Amino acid sequence: MRRIGIDVGGTNTDAVLIEDGQVTAAVKAPTSEDVTGGILEAFAQLKATCVLYGGRIDAVMIGTTHFMNAVVQRRHLTKVGALRLGMPASASLPPFCDWPPELARQVEGGVWMVEGGHEYDGRPFMPLDGAGVRQAAREMRAKGLRSVAISAIFSPLDPSHERAAAAIIAQENPGAAVTCSCDLGRIGLLERENAGLLNAALADLAQDTVAAFEAAIRGSGLDAPLFITQNDGTVAEAAQARRLPVYSFASGATNSMRGGAYLSGLADAMVVDVGGTTTDIGQLTNGFPRPANAVVRIGGVRTLFRMPDLISIGLGGGSHVAFEPLQIGPLSVGYRLLKEGIAFGGSQLTASDIAIAAGLIAIGDRTLVAHLDKASRARVLAEAGRMIEESVDAVKTAAGDVPLIAVGGGAFLVPERLEGVSRVIRVRHGDCANAVGAAIAQVSGEVDQVFRDLPRAAAIAKAAGLAEDRAVAAGADRATLQTVETEDIPIAYLPGNSMRVRVRVVGDVAAAAGARR
Amino acid sequence: MTLREITADDIESLAVGAWILGTGGGGSPYLGLLNMRRLYAEGHRVRLMPAVELADDDWVAAVSNMGAPLVGQERLTDSRTIARAVALMEAHTGYRFRGIMALEIGGGNSIQPLMAAAHLKRPVIDADMMGRAYPEAQMTSVAVGDLKPCPLTTVDVRGLEAIVDKVPSWKWMERVSRKICVEYGSIASTCKAPRTGREVKRWGIHSTTTKAILIGGAVREAQRTHCDPIAAILAVEPGKVLYRGKVRDVERRTTEGFLRGRTQLEGSGDWRGVAMRIEFQNEWIVAWLDGEPIAMSPDLICVLDSVSGEAIGTETIRYGQRVAVIALPPPPVFLTPKGLAHVGPRAFGYDIDFKSVFAA
Numbered sequence: 014m015r016r017i018g019i020d021v022g023g024t025n026t027d028a029v030l031i032e033d034g035q036v037t038a039a040v041k042a043p044t045s046e047d048v049t050g051g052i053l054e055a056f057a058q059l060k061a062t063c064v065l066y067g068g069r070i071d072a073v074m075i076g077t078t079h080f081m082n083a084v085v086q087r088r089h090l091t092k093v094g095a096l097r098l099g100m101p102a103s104a105s106l107p108p109f110c111d112w113p114p115e116l117a118r119q120v121e122g123g124v125w126m127v128e129g130g131h132e133y134d135g136r137p138f139m140p141l142d143g144a145g146v147r148q149a150a151r152e153m154r155a156k157g158l159r160s161v162a163i164s165a166i167f168s169p170l171d172p173s174h175e176r177a178a179a180a181i182i183a184q185e186n187p188g189a190a191v192t193c194s195c196d197l198g199r200i201g202l203l204e205r206e207n208a209g210l211l212n213a214a215l216a217d218l219a220q221d222t223v224a225a226f227e228a229a230i231r232g233s234g235l236d237a238p239l240f241i242t243q244n245d246g247t248v249a250e251a252a253q254a255r256r257l258p259v260y261s262f263a264s265g266a267t268n269s270m271r272g273g274a275y276l277s278g279l280a281d282a283m284v285v286d287v288g289g290t291t292t293d294i295g296q297l298t299n300g301f302p303r304p305a306n307a308v309v310r311i312g313g314v315r316t317l318f319r320m321p322d323l324i325s326i327g328l329g330g331g332s333h334v335a336f337e338p339l340q341i342g343p344l345s346v347g348y349r350l351l352k353e354g355i356a357f358g359g360s361q362l363t364a365s366d367i368a369i370a371a372g373l374i375a376i377g378d379r380t381l382v383a384h385l386d387k388a389s390r391a392r393v394l395a396e397a398g399r400m401i402e403e404s405v406d407a408v409k410t411a412a413g414d415v416p417l418i419a420v421g422g423g424a425f426l427v428p429e430r431l432e433g434v435s436r437v438i439r440v441r442h443g444d445c446a447n448a449v450g451a452a453i454a455q456v457s458g459e460v461d462q463v464f465r466d467l468p469r470a471a472a473i474a475k476a477a478g479l480a481e482d483r484a485v486a487a488g489a490d491r492a493t494l495q496t497v498e499t500e501d502i503p504i505a506y507l508p509g510n511s512m513r514v515r516v517r518v519v520g521d522v523a524a525a526a527g528a529r530r
Numbered sequence: 531m532t533l534r535e536i537t538a539d540d541i542e543s544l545a546v547g548a549w550i551l552g553t554g555g556g557g558s559p560y561l562g563l564l565n566m567r568r569l570y571a572e573g574h575r576v577r578l579m580p581a582v583e584l585a586d587d588d589w590v591a592a593v594s595n596m597g598a599p600l601v602g603q604e605r606l607t608d609s610r611t612i613a614r615a616v617a618l619m620e621a622h623t624g625y626r627f628r629g630i631m632a633l634e635i636g637g638g639n640s641i642q643p644l645m646a647a648a649h650l651k652r653p654v655i656d657a658d659m660m661g662r663a664y665p666e667a668q669m670t671s672v673a674v675g676d677l678k679p680c681p682l683t684t685v686d687v688r689g690l691e692a693i694v695d696k697v698p699s700w701k702w703m704e705r706v707s708r709k710i711c712v713e714y715g716s717i718a719s720t721c722k723a724p725r726t727g728r729e730v731k732r733w734g735i736h737s738t739t740t741k742a743i744l745i746g747g748a749v750r751e752a753q754r755t756h757c758d759p760i761a762a763i764l765a766v767e768p769g770k771v772l773y774r775g776k777v778r779d780v781e782r783r784t785t786e787g788f789l790r791g792r793t794q795l796e797g798s799g800d801w802r803g804v805a806m807r808i809e810f811q812n813e814w815i816v817a818w819l820d821g822e823p824i825a826m827s828p829d830l831i832c833v834l835d836s837v838s839g840e841a842i843g844t845e846t847i848r849y850g851q852r853v854a855v856i857a858l859p860p861p862p863v864f865l866t867p868k869g870l871a872h873v874g875p876r877a878f879g880y881d882i883d884f885k886s887v888f889a890a
Contacts, residue, residue, distance in 0.1 A: 102687045103606035132715040166604045201603045410849045
């Protein structure tokens with residue numbers, strides 16, 4: 014297999030070529046405003062190494078922070094019609110009710126609430142009001158809304174009402190983009206619905222971005238299918254990513270962690286990714302980042318869906334350094350390091366300058382930082398180490414020492430010894446771990462459901478079967494599927510031995526999916 | 531008599547304080563808070579009436595939401611449903627309620643009387659029947675007082691209504707009403723047995739809404755000014771810091787419909803090298819320091835985030851969290867032999883004698 018992995022970050026677009034499991038080329042290009050330019054530049058650099066002419070490329074896998082940035086910066090968002098199936102329940106808390114007002118004004122195109130939804134045990138809560146859905150669809154069309162988010166009570170347990178409503182909207186409002194909250198998983202109507210609304214707000218941007226990626230691939234003369242990497246370290250075919258862009262929100266940090274796992278050969282470890290401005294710290298379990306099973310705020314909106322459990326701190330190679338009192342970050346020169354750092358002739362003291370003076374990295378002009386004495390350097394590096402140490406401990410789920418993989422362009426800030434860490438591992442190509450993580454990504458399927466009156470093992474087996482079917486539907490090769498996560502939580506107060514089971518399986522991209530274009 | 535108006539800011543504080551008084555359980559007040567923000571934005575206002583102002587023959591409604599928190603996350607709290615439970619009780623008994631009080635000030639149920647009061651334009655009575663959160667119907671001051679457990683109205687958002695008119699005991703009330711609740715879909719808004727002004731004055735736990743607002747306000751002020759929120763709480767409540775440290779382990783299991791388990795903490799600062807273990811049944815029940823039980827129900831054991839001061843629940847506590855454990859004094863009604871029989875350590879299956887953190 015030959016795959017290209019690309020990470021479109023805020024500063025750099027990194028690209029690697031992986032052949033038969035080995036990284037054979039790694040390049041960096043500045044990220045362009047239109048995204049495409051940076052990718053074209055990266056392709057051009059890869060080509061310049063000639064490796065691309067060695068044969069067919071099986072897949073291009075791209076990870077990007079583009080969608081997250083759009084929400085945070087409130088740019089390129091589409092107006093959304095919100096349709097909730099659950100009346101008469103929840104009426105006093107309609108869709109958008111807890112959004113930051115300025116974001117709601119930008120995204121809300123109208124709210125429709127009709128009868129429907131289910132109980133926790135699968136009984137219908139109310140029969141679906143099909144006529145009401147049809148009426149809503151017509152009103153949305155009259156308002157010119159082309160993106161619709163549907164949510165229904167307990168739809169992760171029974172998606173039939175959301176699916177039926179989506180079909181009605183497709184009839185009445187052909188061509189509208191429809192997001193069903195059941196595709197986003199978790200229990201918690203408001204948070205799941207919020208994820209759906211954000212997803213629907215990204216409908217146009219997702220369309221345009223994926224089209225730009227495809228154009229960049231074609232423009233480079235490649236004939237390879239495009240996959241987009243997701244929050245959980247797996248990939249989706251381009252068509253699915255276009256439909257569910259929120260699943261790509263945190264793919265940058267996730268890809269670094271997955272890349273770190275791959276390059277080190279470790280499946281269970283802490284990963285510290287030190288970039289130019291921030292450091293992401295997360296934990297790998299079975300080779301995947303541990304998911305956050307809690308509310309995650311995105312652009313001020315409470316959501317609950319598949320996101321990695323990460324801590325980000327304001328520490329990076331470009332972080333400003335000040336003495337008395339000693340302070341590193343959160344301000345950073347970012348990509349301007351090569352102009353503004355002291356070792357590069359600039360005037361801002363940065364963490365990189367300290368590392369250059371200490372001989373940890375050989376970039377810039379070391380004589381320009383020769384005035385930084387040993388004691389000061391040691392203080393700064395110790396402080397950086399302390400910041401990382403504290404976050405590593407906060408990310409842990411259990412006591413005990415763990416191995417730690419240091420990746421990213423600023424990995425030199427990670428000291429050799431850390432409290433709670435058994436050993437620090439540095440890997441070749443660690444500065445492109447994010448692109449490596451994209452290149453090796455697999456396909457997943459997940460189930461999060463409440464089961465009643467089943468023995469624990471039977472409930473888990475049933476959930477695993479459902480998850481496997483979903484993975485195959487998403488493009489995985491069934492023969493390669495592995496369960497990477499199983500969690501069961503008994504539920505207090507519900508009768509009949511109820512438990513909530515979450516199972517996630519992953520597998521390699523199926524050859525058939527690769528051939529399909 | 532002029533009643534104090536509860537401000538929008540008070541309600542924000544109430545949500546934070548009630549979550550702390552939930553002693554690990556009671557469910558998050560978040561959705562109730564969202565409802566109240568919307569009601570206030572629409573112009574509704576709620577007034578607070580001290581229990582001592584009640585006339586002996588006034589009637590008071592006691593309300594709570596019953597059911598599985600998980601269902602509440604899908605069928606979101608609707609402020610009108612709890613008001614309907616109260617209206618149904620008025621229609622059933624013919625009483626006109628002077629005000630509405632909470633069954634349980636700890637957690638999400640603290641907001642229920644405010645929602646009913648906003649719709650029905652009655653005051654909230656500044657009292658409850660637990661002074662915290664507890665898992666069962668007989669763990670209340672009115673059950674300790676052997677007051678009548680019935681009737682009880684249960685309402686579902688679809689318009690279903692059921693009344694439990696006669697049961698001989700609180701245990702029976704728990705059994706029968708729980709069945710109705712399950713059929714509704716494991717969530718019901720309930721109005722408990724009406725109480726007279728005399729009963730509320732004698733058996734109610736007074737001023738707990740005010741207490742929750744004070745505690746929450748202290749925490750929010752400390753957050754704003756970057757002061758120690760734990761010290762801020764102790765400045766408004768005669769509590770004690772039991773421990774500071776870090777969560778090193780959590781074990782959970784569900785038995786008989788309750789979330790049971792324990793968390794192990796490792797100490798920091800003055801508590802370095804000293805281990806704490808806290809056992810829970812929905813709420814924090816007994817805290818052990820190096821194997822010695824040092825705090826137990828009915829003393830309130832609150833586990834708080836040491837930086838934000840906000841409560842950490844038994845469902846969500848996890849490894850690595852930095853916590854402060856504090857004890858707050860219990861309502862005196864639970865310190866009598868009868869009170870301890872209902873909510874002392876033996877009521878939760880611990881064969882230990884109650885000893886208060888606050889005993890001289």
